[in-house]
Amino acid sequence: MGLIYRLLVGQPAPVNMAPTTREASKKEKALDAAPPASEAEPGSKHKADPDSEGANESPKAKRNKTEIADGHSTEKETEETKGSGTEADKTKSQGEEKDDQDKKSAVEPHGRNVPEAVPSSILEKGIIYFFFRGRVGIDEPSAVNEIARSYIILRPIERDAKLASGPIGDAGNSRLCAIPKKVLPQSGKDRWIAFVEKTSASFQQLKDEFLASNDYETKTAGTRHSPAATPVAEGVYAITSTGSDSHLVYILTVPEELGEVQKELGLKKKGSFIISTRNPQYPAPANARLPKGPEFPEEVLKEFRSLRWMPTQPKHLDVVNTQFLFIGESSGVEKALKPQKADEEENKEEPAEELEKLEEEDLQRLKGLSDDDSGRVFADLEVNADDYPKLQTTF
Numbered sequence: 306m307g308l309i310y311r312l313l314v315g316q317p318a319p320v321n322m323a324p325t326t327r328e329a330s331k332k333e334k335a336l337d338a339a340p341p342a343s344e345a346e347p348g349s350k351h352k353a354d355p356d357s358e359g360a361n362e363s364p365k366a367k368r369n370k371t372e373i374a375d376g377h378s379t380e381k382e383t384e385e386t387k388g389s390g391t392e393a394d395k396t397k398s399q400g401e402e403k404d405d406q407d408k409k410s411a412v413e414p415h416g417r418n419v420p421e422a423v424p425s426s427i428l429e430k431g432i433i434y435f436f437f438r439g440r441v442g443i444d445e446p447s448a449v450n451e452i453a454r455s456y457i458i459l460r461p462i463e464r465d466a467k468l469a470s471g472p473i474g475d476a477g478n479s480r481l482c483a484i485p486k487k488v489l490p491q492s493g494k495d496r497w498i499a500f501v502e503k504t505s506a507s508f509q510q511l512k513d514e515f516l517a518s519n520d521y522e523t524k525t526a527g528t529r530h531s532p533a534a535t536p537v538a539e540g541v542y543a544i545t546s547t548g549s550d551s552h553l554v555y556i557l558t559v560p561e562e563l564g565e566v567q568k569e570l571g572l573k574k575k576g577s578f579i580i581s582t583r584n585p586q587y588p589a590p591a592n593a594r595l596p597k598g599p600e601f602p603e604e605v606l607k608e609f610r611s612l613r614w615m616p617t618q619p620k621h622l623d624v625v626n627t628q629f630l631f632i633g634e635s636s637g638v639e640k641a642l643k644p645q646k647a648d649e650e651e652n653k654e655e656p657a658e659e660l661e662k663l664e665e666e667d668l669q670r671l672k673g674l675s676d677d678d679s680g681r682v683f684a685d686l687e688v689n690a691d692d693y694p695k696l697q698t699t700f
Contacts, residue, residue, distance in 0.1 A: 410474025411670045416467030423465050424656045426545050426645050429619040430663060431461040432473050433542040433555050434682060435572065436516075437487070439532040444518075446535075447700045449569050455484040456502075456534065458511065458686075459542065459622070468666035470673050472685050475508040480622055481515055485593075489571030490578060490633030498583070498593040501627040508687045516686070516693060535694040536682045538572055539671070541663045544580075544619055545641050545656060551616035552634070552641035553580050556664040558671060559678040564698025571633075577641035579632040581614040582621040589628065599627040 417423060439446040440453045459480045460473055481503040490497060503510070518533040540557035554577035557563070563572065583589065585598040586606065601624055609615055614630060621627050634640060642656040674684040683690035 409471055410476070411468050411471040412462045412474060412476075413467050413469050414463045415465050416469075417465045422653050424644065424648050424653050424659060426547065426643075426648065426656050427464060427659060428544045428546055428551070429461050430464060430466075430541065430543040430660070431459060432539070432667065432685070434458040434460075434539050434686070435537040435570070436534040437537060437570070438534050442530050442532075444530075444532045444694070449487055452487045455487050455489070455537075455570060456515070457482045457484065457499075461619070468663065468670055470670050472670075472674060472687065475687060477505060477507045479506045479508070479511060480504050481506060481511065482622070484631070488569070489576070490631050491571055492633045492635040495631075495633040497631055498590070498628050499631050500595060500629070501599075501622055501625055504623050504625050511686065512688050516688060533693050536679060536696045537570060538567055538696075539678075539682050539685070541660060541667050543642075543656065543660050544617070546616065547640060547643055548645075549616070550579050550640075551581070551618065552577050553617075554578075554638050554641040554660065556638075556660055558664060558667045559681060560696065560698055561678075562698075565700055566697045569700070575638045577634045577638045579630075579634060580617040581630045581632070582617045583628040583630065584609040584613050584615070585628075587613050593628065595626050595628070597626055599624040601627075 434457070436456045436458070437446070437452045438454055438456070440451055443451050446452050459482065460476070461478055461480075462468075462473075462476075480501060482499055483502045484497075484499045486497045486499075503514070516534045519531040521529055521531070523529055538557050539559045540555050542553060542555040545552045545554060554575075556575050557567075557572065560567070563574065584606075585601065586609065589595070589598075601621075605620070617629050621629070638657070642660065644653075644655045648655075671681045671685070675681045675690070677696075679693075679696040680690045682696060683693060
């Protein structure tokens with residue numbers, strides 16, 4: 306009667322908040338019809354349905370409802386997530402540890418006991434590799450005239466670094482310098498131009514773009530074969546300054562005994578050259594022109610002033626197509642490693658002592674890389690020695 310009376314007088318009937326059996330059935334069907342997560346619209350997991358119950362509730366309220374509906378499922382999911390997270394972190398940690406091992410380097414930056422005692426005349430030091438490449442189609446040259454070009458790879462390290470065990474490591478700072486004359490200058494009468502072919506090179510880049518052989522097609526001769534690079538020697542080097550000149554001085558570590566190939570190419574157990582950088586603002590000699598010159602920063606160009614040549618600095622060698630003059634020094638390494646007066650007054654180590662110490666460290670670490678010289682060189686450059694020519698001592 307009360308309900309009929311209210312309807313007759315125009316009063317609204319009270320709203321029943323509890324869903325009817327039919328409404329509950331409809332809700333259950335709607336839930337059953339919802340698509341699985343794999344078929345849901347991207348991002349729909351985080352979208353709120355404005356018509357759904359509880360859309361405006363706080364996240365905490367929603368979480369409580371889920372817990373009530375699903376009992377301990379949320380707690381279970383949390384425990385599983387923790388477990389999977391721990392496994393993921395463990396896997397990640399193991400991966401990072403492996404990467405660290407792979408990237409292990411023999412170089413110990415600031416490894417000298419007294420870093421400030423490093424001679425100021427040493428502008429740069431590091432590891433040096435000597436290679437040659439045979440002429441087209443000649444994999445095993447039998448004489449110097451069958452060599453197309455010789456090369457030097459410089460891998461700089463910190464001035465106050467020392468060498469421990471293991472490979473040198475790839476710092477992505479290697480330089481590849483080409484020597485078109487094939488052989489190295491022997492005396493002051495021998496003067497020829499070399500140039501920087503690659504800078505800031507990784508070992509992978511050297512492997513792909515320098516060490517490997519290459520077959521290519523020509524219109525006139527068909528397929529041509531450029532041989533793989535052949536190692537000749539490895540050692541330590543320093544770029545030094547004696548005031549008016551810069552020098553590239555080296556001590557070979559391998560091979561232990563110089564063979565015919567090393568001597569024919571002009572290598573010595575200890576050797577040095579005067580090196581001077583060419584000013585690209587002047588025309589290059591007709592027989593030494595490159596398709597494109599070096600792009601020196603303005604500050605470097607200003608340092609040349611009106612000079613055609615200036616003593617080479619390490620930063621010059623960090624620019625592709627830098628040309629530098631190689632002048633032989635028949636007197637040996639004495640001039641290149643001469644101590645500066647200021648260093649002597651401060652009781653700094655002599656340049657010769659530092660380079661000899663570095664060579665001894667290099668010798669010890671190379672012994673642990675392989676049983677033969679070829680294996681040692683290529684292990685240092687992170688490539689398989691079996692894929693490349695052996696270190697050659699005889700033609």
